[in-house]
Amino acid sequence: MKLTERFESGEFVVTSEIGPPKGVDVAKMLEEAELMRGRVHAINITDQQSSVMRLGALAVCKLLKDKDIDSVFQLTCRDRNRIALQSDLLSASVFGLENVLCLTGDYVSLGDHPQAKPVFDMDSISLIQAAVALRDGRDIAGNELQGKPDFCLGAVVAPAADPVEPQIIKMEKKVKVGAQFFQTQAVYEPEKFEQFMNQVRHLGVPVMLGIVLLKSAGMARFMNKNVAGVHVPDSLIDEMDRADDRVKKSIEIAARLTNEMKDMCQGVHIMPIGWEKHVPAVLDAAGL
Amino acid sequence: MIVSEQKPFEEILQMMEGEQSIFLVGCNGCAESSGTGGKAQVAEMKSRLEQEGKKVVGTTSVDFLCDKGLVKARLARRASQIREADSLLVMTCGVGVQATAAVVAKPVHPACNTISLGGSRGEWRGSERCQECGDCLLDTTGGLCPLTVCTKGLINGPCGGAKNGKCEFQPKTKDCGWQLIYDRLKKLGRLDKMKVVVEPKDYSKMEVPEEIRHTARWAVEQREEEAVTK
Numbered sequence: 001m002k003l004t005e006r007f008e009s010g011e012f013v014v015t016s017e018i019g020p021p022k023g024v025d026v027a028k029m030l031e032e033a034e035l036m037r038g039r040v041h042a043i044n045i046t047d048q049q050s051s052v053m054r055l056g057a058l059a060v061c062k063l064l065k066d067k068d069i070d071s072v073f074q075l076t077c078r079d080r081n082r083i084a085l086q087s088d089l090l091s092a093s094v095f096g097l098e099n100v101l102c103l104t105g106d107y108v109s110l111g112d113h114p115q116a117k118p119v120f121d122m123d124s125i126s127l128i129q130a131a132v133a134l135r136d137g138r139d140i141a142g143n144e145l146q147g148k149p150d151f152c153l154g155a156v157v158a159p160a161a162d163p164v165e166p167q168i169i170k171m172e173k174k175v176k177v178g179a180q181f182f183q184t185q186a187v188y189e190p191e192k193f194e195q196f197m198n199q200v201r202h203l204g205v206p207v208m209l210g211i212v213l214l215k216s217a218g219m220a221r222f223m224n225k226n227v228a229g230v231h232v233p234d235s236l237i238d239e240m241d242r243a244d245d246r247v248k249k250s251i252e253i254a255a256r257l258t259n260e261m262k263d264m265c266q267g268v269h270i271m272p273i274g275w276e277k278h279v280p281a282v283l284d285a286a287g288l
Numbered sequence: 289m290i291v292s293e294q295k296p297f298e299e300i301l302q303m304m305e306g307e308q309s310i311f312l313v314g315c316n317g318c319a320e321s322s323g324t325g326g327k328a329q330v331a332e333m334k335s336r337l338e339q340e341g342k343k344v345v346g347t348t349s350v351d352f353l354c355d356k357g358l359v360k361a362r363l364a365r366r367a368s369q370i371r372e373a374d375s376l377l378v379m380t381c382g383v384g385v386q387a388t389a390a391v392v393a394k395p396v397h398p399a400c401n402t403i404s405l406g407g408s409r410g411e412w413r414g415s416e417r418c419q420e421c422g423d424c425l426l427d428t429t430g431g432l433c434p435l436t437v438c439t440k441g442l443i444n445g446p447c448g449g450a451k452n453g454k455c456e457f458q459p460k461t462k463d464c465g466w467q468l469i470y471d472r473l474k475k476l477g478r479l480d481k482m483k484v485v486v487e488p489k490d491y492s493k494m495e496v497p498e499e500i501r502h503t504a505r506w507a508v509e510q511r512e513e514e515a516v517t518k
Binding site: 078082104105106107109110118120121122123124125126129130140156157158161162163165166167169170172173176177185226227228229 | 439440441442443444445446447448449450451452455456457458459466467470479482483485486487488491
């Protein structure tokens with residue numbers, strides 16, 4: 001089912017995320033997906049996340065589809081030119097995939113093949129344009145298709161970026177060219193999220209709050225230093241520092257943040273980063 | 289030699305939408321040889337703009353617009369006219385446009401597309417880079433080339449990878465190109481330019497067009513190299 005249909009019916013949409021394995025052993029990944037079955041509306045499948053070469057998102061989305069689990073097919077511009085990206089979008093449609101998330105992609109230097117030639121033939125804006133064109137029955141060169149694909153198109157934004165204005169300008173452009181929903185980078189400060197939502201409300205597009213599970217105080221400090229568009233306030237770092245049971249505390253914080261911000265937005269996207277098995281507990285704690 | 293061609297006049301007018309007073313800058317170097325930005329073309333551009341009802345508050349030609357020091361010295365003498373202008377139209381290659389944009393606090397429009405730097409980087413001492421893409425975007429980006437200043441060559445705004453104004457590629461040292469573009473446009477009061485959706489680039493224009501390869505000028509350019517290889 002398309003996430004847009006859920007937004008339209010007024011549902012509070014819940015998604016989480018799974019990274020494909022490096023290799024072809026999919027057993028553990030499928031177990032994680034089973035844990036999320038029925039608890040989330042769709043599972044994002046990342047596209048060579050952090051530029052690390054691994055099993056492809058298209059294949060994994062198809063595996064989940066065969067098991068009747070909805071996914072969000074993530075597609076980045078780093079590794080494919082406009083020919084390959086459009087082709088993969090057609091392939092996704094043939095596999096019955098209905099949700100696509102269009103991203104720029106991390107730079108190649110972040111991953112395990114820093115020698116690779118970065119592509120970036122298109123950007124997240126033109127990728128959305130291409131997907132919209134395909135849906136209308138033409139490729140971006142204007143050639144007619146035999147049969148139109150059908151999917152809804154998501155994009156991303158970082159509400160805690162500093163400065164946030166360039167992010168909002170780009171978000172506006174994404175909406176203008178056809179983005180139908182947004183998943184955000186991790187947010188840990190409800191006040192900042194509220195300000196952000198006030199600035200983008202006029203766009204009238206559903207926004208899903210991004211939650212990254214804090215695994216430790218060290219991880220929070222690392223993110224503050226190194227991860228773009230993310231800021232964990234000291235109070236949360238202290239809380240994690242003092243916790244006897246890190247897992248319990250992490251779940252409690254994720255649920256609390258979700259509850260504090262869920263009335264401001266239309267859904268939540270939980271990024272467990274290795275703690276996939278704890279996603280159901282987070283949803284339990286958040287009452288979702 | 290750097291080969292450039294003039295953008296269609298309609299595109300030039302579009303870049304100046306809402307602006308009345310224009311200062312024209314030509315280049316006596318490669319742009320003159322290309323027939324795109326020498327004194328004759330500057331005079332012609334002046335009259336065409338005036339026919340369209342624009343006010344040309346001044347014109348100047350610099351020997352090498354790629355030499356930032358020279359540009360600075362020459363434009364300083366025309367400061368009062370430039371202050372009066374809404375923007376500058378710079379009739380040369382992408383390097384010269386960026387060198388000009390770096391030294392004036394005014395919006396700068398590129399009048400030309402840069403076809404080929406022909407192995408030359410001009411006299412440029414600054415950090416401006418041109419990729420000879422054949423379809424200059426400097427108008428939308430405050431005179432900073434997004435193809436070269438952004439590690440990913442993004443043309444529609446920043447990715448989510450910058451932290452503290454630095455690029456994820458080299459977070460200690462490399463500035464986020466789109467942060468620089470955003471800062472420049474904001475300073476110029478032209479953030480509206482950043483809101484324009486830039487269509488996917490035609491990368492076929494990065495190759496030198498066949499009609500230019502056929503010209504005598506191109507043959508002269510290549511001759512030295514051929515003599516060596518014979």
